[in-house]
Structure formats: structure tokens, C-alpha cells
Amino acid sequence: MEILIAGGGIGGLAAAIACANAGHEAIVLERNREFTEIGAGIQLAPNAFHALDHLGVGSRVKELAVPVDELRLMDGPSGSTITQLALGKEYEAVFGNPYMVVHRTDLYHSLLDACQANSAIKLVTSCSVVGYSQGATYAQVNLEGGENIRADAVLGADGIRSSIRRQLVGDGDPKVSGHTIYRSIVPMEKVPEDLRWNAVTLWAGPKWHFVHYPIASGKYMNLAATVDNQATKPVVGKPACADSVKELFGGLDRQAKRLINLGEGWKEWVLCDRDPIECWTDGRVALLGDAAHPMLQYAAQGACMALEDAVLLGELLKEAAADSVAAALTRYNLIRKDRTADVVHAARYMGAQIYHASGDLAVNRNATFASMTPGDLHSVLDWLHGARPPFIGDREQRSEAEAATGKTQRSSLNAVA
Ligand SMILES: Cc1cc2nc3c(=O)[nH]c(=O)nc-3n(C[C@H](O)[C@H](O)[C@H](O)COP(=O)(O)OP(=O)(O)OC[C@H]3O[C@@H](n4cnc5c(N)ncnc54)[C@H](O)[C@@H]3O)c2cc1C
Structure with a gap:
């Protein structure tokens, strides 16, 4: 196909x-003039590495990524440690792959290089x-300018x-969270040695949090500071003044403030997501990644979910032919919708209940984490970090079984469609 x-x-x-790995030809239509990603960091949990391994690019990404020693949750105002999860051998043995941080362009170019090296993949730019x-035997995209391109799916x-989602789902603009994130990258030589922590560190405060971790083989420290400032309009990558960022995070502990103070060239985004939907396919057309299930970044799983989507799609399309592609896409949707909805909700929960907690909620959070062993933390994370290709979990299997018996899921899918 x-x-x-x-x-x-x-x-x-x-x-x-x-x-392409499933034996088909793929044509990627990108509206930008070149294939590129913005230069910031991204965290990749073991489920993402399982997906990348499956796609054949895992070892390349691992070469470029930074293996971090631990995830650290700090009490932002007091500077005390709430909990630490070691990401060493034990964690890797439990989840089968490491947790690493990577410069976005390194992840992106590993995927792009693999596409460029594959004769079954055609990459087209400036194509909106x-x-x-x-129709019964084809699907086509309509391009800006009036041209159509026809294929099997x-x-x-x-x-x-997503323009495709606008037509397929029609649920309007994404939901503005009211949270603004400020991002900056600092050369590591500027970071005081005692703050060069090889950890993904999150300082949680009342209605704000601050995350930092090393990227690009440790050459830079990635800074991301988020505040719930009730922003009402989406903002994408607008330059922000360093002094305003410092002021917004004035409640941070002294150590973390030293890092915030190093940030230059800050850019801001107002974060958006969407409520999960049941149906994101229409015949030979389907959504994936943020087009299907955009989420707040608090679980650090948006890209991981897009990679999981791709792997499952590939597996289902291996068995599909032109006359069964619509059924394969419906199955993909059915399998993926509950897991991705859970992650959307988990990300919202983590933001509100853990990262931005104040008062009694913060006290309870600290006590709960303090009582948890590494094993407890592994159990809590297992559903998310522990998923493996082709990413069909128990819940998804149940969902499929219900659908096969003609119950709930498929009828609700049709209702949404
Ligand atoms: C601050 C922040 C931090 C994050 N951190 C993490 C993290 O640590 N870990 C993680 O897993 N995820 C993280 N995410 C989420 C992750 O970045 C996204 O989920 C992921 O990039 C989604 O990839 P995508 O390909 O689905 O969408 P996009 O990355 O949005 O790609 C869409 C592409 O489509 C193109 N396009 C758009 N419209 C058209 C059109 N009409 N025609 C043709 N082309 C078009 C765009 O130019 C773009 O290239 C974070 C997100 C944010 C905002």
C-alpha cells in the first residue's frame, strides 16, 4: 500500500x-520548508526506547541521549528532597530499557536519518x-493550493x-490549561559544579514547578519553569524576559534560584491539551500522536505515546491490504484509545496534585512519597514505563474483546464518528 x-x-x-517496515510505501507531507524540531530537551521513558528499538533506531538515540542517575522530586520552597528514584541497573532491569534525556533534535534526526535511508519513504516539504x-478504494489529502494526493490510507x-482532526473530529481548538512554561538551555560550563546534577530534577511549588536536566551528552542544562498563571490564550515559543522569569519563580529555594538566574533567551509556551476522544479514525483515515491525544507534558509521555502509536500501527498494517486497511485503523484506534486517555488524565493529575500542590495537599504529597520504597515507585510507574511493543495492554485487550462481542466500545466509537 x-x-x-x-x-x-x-x-x-x-x-x-x-x-515502511511493514512493507508499505510512506509519503510524509510536512508544511515547513525543512524537516526540523525545536532545540530543547525531551525525557524518554523505557516504553519509548522499546518503541525506538522496534523501529530500529533505539541504539542510535541511546548513543546521543544522556543516561540520568535518578528522578528527583524536591520541595520547591524549602529545598528539601521529597523522593528520589534511582534510574540505574535495578530500574533498567525492571523496565527492560533505560530512562534517558535527549536533545529533541538528536531524537528527531535519528528518525529523519532512518527515513532518508529508506527507499520506501518519501519526504516532502512545504506541503500544507x-x-x-x-472513496471505496482510496483516501486522499487536500493540499493548500487545491491539489489532491491519492493513496490507500x-x-x-x-x-x-491538526487539520485532519479538524475535519475528522471537529472538536475545535485545544483546551488552554492556563499554565505557562518558560524554557531555556544553559551551557554546562556556566552551571556551578555543585548544581550539575545528573538527574531529572523537579522542584514542586504552589502553582508552579521547575524542571532541569542535562542534555546533548551533558553539554547543556535544559531548564523548564512552569507557572499556573491562568493564561487564557495559547502562546507558542514567544521570547520572554529573563527578569520576569526570575520574578515569577521568586518562591524557589536558593539553590534552584541559582539555576533559574542562569537562564537566557527564555521562550514561553501556554500549554494546551484536549479531552480524550473515543474515535479518531474515519474509514481509511486515522490520527496519531498529538493530533489524536495531545496531553500536558507533566507525565513526559506525549512523544512516547506517539512512538507507541507508530509501532502498533506498523504491526497492524503488516497484516493489512488495501481492502482491509480501514479495519486495521479501527483496531489501532480501539487498542490505543484507553491507554492514551489514561495518560492524558495522569498528566493533568500530576500537574494539579503533585507538581503544583500547596497547603495540606503538599504536606500529604510529601508524606506519601516519603513512605514509598523504590519497589512501590516501580509498581506505580509500571503501567506507563513498562509497556512493550506492540503496546497492547490488558485493558486494551478487554476493550477489543468487548468490541468483538458487539458491546459498548464499538457502538460508542460509531456514535462519535
Ligand atoms: C514543554 C513540553 C515538554 C515536553 N516534554 C516531553 C517529554 O519530556 N517527553 C515526551 O515524551 N513528550 C514530551 N512532550 C510532548 C511531545 O513534544 C509531543 O507529544 C510530540 O512532539 C508530538 O509529536 P507529533 O509528531 O504528534 O506532533 P508535532 O511534534 O506537533 O508534529 C506535527 C508536525 O506536523 C506538521 N504540520 C502541522 N500541521 C500541518 C499541516 N496542516 N500539513 C502538513 N504538516 C503539518 C508540523 O509542522 C510538525 O512538523 C513535551 C511537550 C511540551 C510542549
Whole structure:
């Protein structure tokens, strides 16, 4: 089959590799003039590495990623440690792959290089998709300018403001969370030696939190400071003044403030997500990644979910032919919808109940984490970090079984469709 993929982000490129590995031809249509990603850090949990391994790029990404020693949760105002989860051998043995942080461009270029090296993948730039249409034997994308491109199936990997989703789901603009994130990257030589922690560190405060970790083989420290400032309009990468960032995070402990003070060239984003939906396929057309299930970044799983989507799609498309592709896409949707909805909700929960807690909620949070052993933390994370290809969990299997008996899920899918 020939499969059109709208959007060449992490999800679109991963899907192209998965389609090619399944024996099909993939054409990625990217609206930008070049295939590129913004330069900031991204955390990848073992489930992402399982997906990357499956796609054949795991070892390349691991070469470029930084293995961090631990996840650290700090009490932002007091500077005390709430909990630490070691990410060494024991963690890796439990989950089968490491937890690492990577410069986004390193992850992106590993996927892009694999696409460019694959003759079954065609990459097209300056190509803006505005919608789709389909008939009994084809699906096609409609491009800005009026041209149509026809293939056997269309995958909408065009991000949180997806054009394909606008037509397929029609649920309007994404939901503005009211939270603003400020991001900066600091050369490691500027970071005082006693603060060069090889950890993903999160300082939690009342209605704000601050995260930092090393990226690009430890050459930089990635800073991300988030505040619940009730922002009402989406903002994407607007330059922000360093003094305002310092002021916003004035409640931070002295040590963490030293890092915030190093930030330069801050950019801000107002974070958005969407409520989970049941149905993101329409015949030969399906969504993936942020187009299907955009989430707040608090579980650090948006890209991980896009990679999981791609792997499952590839596995299902291996068995599919032109006359059964719609059924394969429906199955993919059915399998993925509960897990990705759980992650959307988990990310919201983590933001509100853990990262931005104040008063009694913060006291209870600290006490709860203090009582947990590493084994307890592993158990809590297992559903998320422990998933493996083809990413069909127990709940998804139940969902499928219900669908097979004609109960709940499929009828609700149809209702949404
Ligand atoms: C601050 C922040 C931190 C994050 N941290 C993490 C983390 O640590 N770990 C993690 O797993 N995830 C993280 N995420 C989430 C992650 O970045 C996203 O989930 C992931 O990038 C989604 O990939 P995607 O390919 O689905 O969408 P995108 O990355 O949005 O890619 C969409 C692509 O489609 C293109 N496009 C858009 N519209 C069209 C069109 N009409 N026609 C053609 N092309 C189009 C775009 O130019 C883009 O290239 C974070 C997100 C944020 C905001």
C-alpha cells in the first residue's frame, strides 16, 4: 500500500518508518520548508526506547541521549528532597530499557536519518495539508493550493492543531490549561559544579514547578519553569524576559534560584491539551500522536505515546491490504484509545496534585512519597514505563474483546464518528 502521512514531527516520522517496515510505501507531507524540531530537551521513558528499538533506531538515540542517575522530586520552597528514584541497573532491569534525556533534535534526526535511508519513504516539504476525502478504494489529502494526493490510507500526524482532526473530529481548538512554561538551555560550563546534577530534577511549588536536566551528552542544562498563571490564550515559543522569569519563580529555594538566574533567551509556551476522544479514525483515515491525544507534558509521555502509536500501527498494517486497511485503523484506534486517555488524565493529575500542590495537599504529597520504597515507585510507574511493543495492554485487550462481542466500545466509537 501507499500511505500518506500529514506532518513530519516525531510521530509522523516514526509512523513512516513503521509503515515502511511493514512493507508499505510512506509519503510524509510536512508544511515547513525543512524537516526540523525545536532545540530543547525531551525525557524518554523505557516504553519509548522499546518503541525506538522496534523501529530500529533505539541504539542510535541511546548513543546521543544522556543516561540520568535518578528522578528527583524536591520541595520547591524549602529545598528539601521529597523522593528520589534511582534510574540505574535495578530500574533498567525492571523496565527492560533505560530512562534517558535527549536533545529533541538528536531524537528527531535519528528518525529523519532512518527515513532518508529508506527507499520506501518519501519526504516532502512545504506541503500544507488542509483536509482529506476518500472513496471505496482510496483516501486522499487536500493540499493548500487545491491539489489532491491519492493513496490507500491517510495518517494525520499534524500535531495538536491538526487539520485532519479538524475535519475528522471537529472538536475545535485545544483546551488552554492556563499554565505557562518558560524554557531555556544553559551551557554546562556556566552551571556551578555543585548544581550539575545528573538527574531529572523537579522542584514542586504552589502553582508552579521547575524542571532541569542535562542534555546533548551533558553539554547543556535544559531548564523548564512552569507557572499556573491562568493564561487564557495559547502562546507558542514567544521570547520572554529573563527578569520576569526570575520574578515569577521568586518562591524557589536558593539553590534552584541559582539555576533559574542562569537562564537566557527564555521562550514561553501556554500549554494546551484536549479531552480524550473515543474515535479518531474515519474509514481509511486515522490520527496519531498529538493530533489524536495531545496531553500536558507533566507525565513526559506525549512523544512516547506517539512512538507507541507508530509501532502498533506498523504491526497492524503488516497484516493489512488495501481492502482491509480501514479495519486495521479501527483496531489501532480501539487498542490505543484507553491507554492514551489514561495518560492524558495522569498528566493533568500530576500537574494539579503533585507538581503544583500547596497547603495540606503538599504536606500529604510529601508524606506519601516519603513512605514509598523504590519497589512501590516501580509498581506505580509500571503501567506507563513498562509497556512493550506492540503496546497492547490488558485493558486494551478487554476493550477489543468487548468490541468483538458487539458491546459498548464499538457502538460508542460509531456514535462519535
Ligand atoms: C514543554 C513540553 C515538554 C515536553 N516534554 C516531553 C517529554 O519530556 N517527553 C515526551 O515524551 N513528550 C514530551 N512532550 C510532548 C511531545 O513534544 C509531543 O507529544 C510530540 O512532539 C508530538 O509529536 P507529533 O509528531 O504528534 O506532533 P508535532 O511534534 O506537533 O508534529 C506535527 C508536525 O506536523 C506538521 N504540520 C502541522 N500541521 C500541518 C499541516 N496542516 N500539513 C502538513 N504538516 C503539518 C508540523 O509542522 C510538525 O512538523 C513535551 C511537550 C511540551 C510542549
